[in-house]
Amino acid sequence: MKGAAWVRGFGAVFRFSFSSKLKNPAYWASVGMIVGAVLFFTNLETIVRYFVDRQGETVIGIGGTPADVQAVLSLAGDPEMQAMLERMHVRLQATFGPAAEGGKAGRAPDAAGGRGPEAALEPAKAAGEAGVASGALDAYVEVRLYPSGRMTGTVLTKTGTNASLNERVTDVFQALQRRLAAERLGLGPEMVSALVDPPPFTYRTLQGGEEDAREQMGLAIGMTYVMVLLLYLFIVGGAGSLVMELIREKSSRFIELVLPSVSPLAYMWAKILAMLGVFVVQYAAAGLILYGVSRRGTVTLFGDSFDLSKMPLDLLGYALLLFVLGYLFYAAIFAAVGSMIARVEEANTATTPVTLLFVLAFIIAMWALRMPDASFVRVLSWLPPFTPLLLFVRIALGSVAGWEIAGIVGLLALSAAALLAFAGRLFRRMILSYEPWSWRRFWQAMRGEASV
Structure with a gap:
């Protein structure tokens, strides 16, 4: 009860x-x-892809000696690089100051990694800073290329807190350096792929037999x-x-x-x-x-x-x-x-x-x-x-x-x-x-x- x-x-x-x-x-x-x-x-x-597709183009100014700038733009003109830049909504453009445009830019780095006169690069740097300050450029990168295929530089952005912009700049120039090194060392696309890409393994399980x-x-x-x-x-x-x-x-x-x-x-x-x-x-x-x-x-x-x-x-x-x-x-x-x-x-x-x-x-x-x-x-x-x-x-x-x-x-x-x-x-x-x-x-x- x-x-x-x-x-x-x-x-x-x-x-x-x-x-x-x-x-x-x-x-x-x-x-x-x-x-x-x-x-x-x-x-x-x-959702992320939708907003990425709708966002504006990221413009990165390239500065440095005219030879280095032209070399970077030439690398970026490769069809694969162009496809990558389009996916990332990134555009590279040369940034020359008056001195560079007048043909007075410093000489390109030598084999030892030396630089031409710093003063000769100042006009291009000033133009890049002005572009970032005005918003015409999202970032300005002053590059230095070396015969070995090594690429260094300085990245200028309006603030240091835009993580996505920093990541895009890093990804772009990592791909450019990889292409530059392959070109300088005489490596073909297949050799570069063998060095960089992960091995194309097919994974199997005992429970799944041949299933990936x-x-x-x-x-x-x-x-x-x-x-x-x-x-x-x-x-x-x-x-x-x-x-x-x-x-x-x-x-x-x-x-x-x-x-x-x-x-x-x-x-x-x-x-x-x-x-x-x-x-x-x-x-x-x-x-x-x-x-x-x-x-x-x-x-x-x-x-x-x-x-x-x-x-x-x-x-x-x-x-x-x-x-x-x-x-x-x-x-x-x-x-x-x-x-x-x-x-x-x-x-x-x-x-x-x-x-x-x-x-x-x-x-x-x-x-x-x-x-x-x-x-x-x-x-x-x-x-x-x-x-x-x-x-x-x-x-x-x-x-x-x-x-x-x-x-x-x-x-x-x-x-x-x-x-x-x-x-x-x-x-x-x-x-x-x-x-x-x-x-x-x-x-x-x-x-x-x-x-x-």
Whole structure:
């Protein structure tokens, strides 16, 4: 009889919490934001290309001795270089001062790397500075060429904070120097390609037979970026929403009307699982959008192309399992903390340390995307606060034995169960307490010294 009353109370609170959240316009706004973020990241390259194509042309002035300037422009006239400059929306133009135009420019560097008189180059430099200052030039580069094929110079820009401009200048002159060196050393295009281009390997896997593994790697990397971001947003968002829900119902005294007919433990579990269901709906919404994107073909994310139609279902299963266990782990902590908070303004003070712990796990997971099998990543993945994100990265991009997955997931499940049991005891004692929050009082409650 008592068990039936517990179930009825649990069901009533669960239905109320779940339905009220789904009817809230703010919830659907948050779903829209999540879906928008997924669409943004999965179409990032298209968006970037759109704005790059619309941006104005980058004009780089070339200065130095007339011989050097003409040599650089001659190199830039190569069809391959022209194609590269067009893709980058870059135009090179000679910048000669009056002295250079009158044929009084300094002599070209000699084999030892010497220069002609500095004074002879000053008019060209002044013209370049004036062009940058007026905006006619985005950058002015005074180049020096050497018989060995080496190229040096000085780059002048209006500010030193335009990273994209600096990167474009570097890329252009790196390609020019490579072409100059090949010309001076008498290297043909095939020899230059052999020296510079990566070897055209074809990667295979034992599972995929002759199938190229690059597509699998691109899919794994792209999916891991998206899933780690979603895991972070949903776990933190779900646990944080749980705390705010408890505080609102506690401060409005609504909880005092409910608890006479519902046990505190049933109330806590109903709130935790209702919030879990709400965020599963968000997960499903994001998944449907990703599926819709996959119907259009290949997606490029962070430079890696992948076909979402080939997404491995076992990886989706691991993501869902780690989301549920990770949410329960953090929800238990937030429920315990939320049971002792009576005012909304105390929420940040109480929940910040736990939130920062998960933020640290997210930062480490972003780093682990490059080295998923690093020793410290393997060790930290065993610690329950870090497990949901780090274990997923290791499974998606690294090599994890089956026994290790079972052990880590089992430890996370046991930790979540222990925390939920502890949270239930603390919730039962402290949910009707309206004393101000303090960490000292929280530790006393953990030791059983504090009461309502």
